[in-house]
Amino acid sequence: MLLAYARDAEQTLQPESCSDSFDYAVSLASYHLESGQEGARVLFGPGAEEARRTVLTADDVAHRLSQVPLPEVTAAALRSTLADTVDTARYWQDPDGEDILVAAEPVRRELRRVAEHIARSAHAQWWTTSVAADQWSVGWSESVGWSEDGKDSAGSTTAELLRDYRDRTAAEEVRAERDRPADPSANWSGWWWSTPPTRCSSRLLFDRTPAGLWFVEDSMGWERAITRRVNIPAGARVYEVDGAQAWAELCRQFPVEVTAQKRHDWYRTTGRSGRWVIPDWPRLAERYEGVHLTVAGYLAAAGTAIVVDADTASVIAGWAPDHTYWLTDTVNLGSDDPRTWVCDTSGMHPSWIEEAHH
Template sequence: MTLHPDALLAGPRGRRLCLEVLLGEKGRRGVEDAAAAVSWAARPLAENPGTFLVIGSDTSAFVEPQVSPADAAAAAALGRLRATAVTGAVLDTALAVAVDLAAYWQPPYGEDVLLATDEMHPVLEPVAAAIAASTLAEWWTSPVDHAAQATVCSETPRPPAAHPVVVLARWRDDIAAEEHSFATEFAGRDVSGTWWSTPPTGLPRTTRVRGTTGPAGLTLVEDSLGWESARVEPVRAPHGDVIEIDGPETWAALCRRHPLPVTASRRYVWSMTTGREGAWVQPDWAAFAREAVGVHLSVAGYLTTAGRAIDVGDLGASVLAGWGPDETFWFEVAPTVGPAESWVIDPHGDERRWRRS
């Protein structure tokens, strides 16, 4: 599969990646002004923009800037940064930030609303083209790497895992019970509930190991909690077919093949994050577990699909939410094949870089 710029710009995470690449070279001329212009333009677009506190002896002199996509101030400031080079350091950091800022249980951030406007498309388009053409992003479209998989455990140890067959059966029952509870107890009231559409988290879950930088799961974490240490365990990937999610079309096909209705529990949260009202479904992972040994979400699949309302015809729509890029959920046991390693955030770096302890 080839990563196309238009596909990258169709997804909120892909657009955020492009913004972070533009703003990635700290200290470069114009970056600070562009970041400020984006911040002020995004502020009125956020549902909960917050409150400014102005500290000083003469606060009456402060006037909040009025910036909007219509006057193109933010677009113009970003447009002057087009010459930035897509380096490995900038791309890795931009991807990590774009993933970290994903939030599917609330309305989108003002920046994400801003990036979806027509005024921003010409600014982001050359950045998306540069990213798609970069050899540094080639692995983003690749399938699961069976030979180099590892789990990442946070600072809180995981409880002992049950067998995947048990986990999947329990998950399917829990989904049905949750749907019934929301449909009867809340009866359409706006109550926040489950927002993710992943297989059950009790399954083995891995990402590929990328040389000395470690597993992708160390840095590519949605809504991270600022972990500064982690345990990495190499695993042996189960042998067999793995379902590959490489874009919205594949996600829609999975939903149509084995649909699992989740309208009652997801109605409120998914309508907040996408703006769409109506019926919702997600793939029934318990059904897919009878056909494959796992399911893998490529980085390209994540950037082009996550957080969008994906149309699935008469069934309604769906949202890919809660996954990490390059993450694989295994429907079978994935045993460890080596000693666990301790990884920590390098305290001497300007960016959040992981290293072996």
């Protein structure tokens, strides 16, 4: 996210990219770092041949980053950068050139300036807060199970969804153990998410738009959505995932073995080989109504190999920042009218606009 924020900051002050810009340096350095990988970016057009011969190091990128002025943080800019970061999460493939670049010490060192700049802003303070009382569910018009009024069309209770999920996960582990290669580097992919199969919701942001409209991992380019208020009972117990340790504790208390079905995707994205577990959501539902991932928790831990014990780890995958997954039917959709949204993609960043009801 820090890299994206710095690139946006430079583009705001210098809309036209040039060969001595930070943005150009990031693009070129990333190109060379991922060269030869499957799906690597390709250079073409005027100047492509010269760019292929020009090698910029992490030190070069860090120096250019140090020259980028950081404008005052705005809520809109921070949201756009976070949304772009979430959308580009890829937990089933190798780190790309930008991932490798930001892991280099010279760049990491210079990115601390960006992190401190954002952390000082009042607009980032909600990133560490617990689940908000005002929650909204998002339904995408192009997705399976969507209905015009924003209500669930599946008809199953939350308990039924969790039982079915538990059975399918256990059956898939048996199949994967039997049918898939034990070599984690084998070219194999499967269901890489670690989310419950239940309704999720998020808070309203500074402009009264639900966070779930903006923060979607690996989005499908949806341009229309229905949102509904979610009723949360007083005293609802919500487990807060504010970082790797909180997730690891869930996995220690309620582990479900998923090594055979996750090993290939999670090895590819983390580089770790070994046993994998996820939380047992049906068991967790006996203690909590929901599980909330803070923005800070997402940025610190999502997509990483989270150590559970000496030989076991887990990954927060498929989640989005500020999402709360609800594990019981004590939480339900409100009876008030749904809100309909359309996505305007004409600007530098997508923007969600509410449709007026007639």
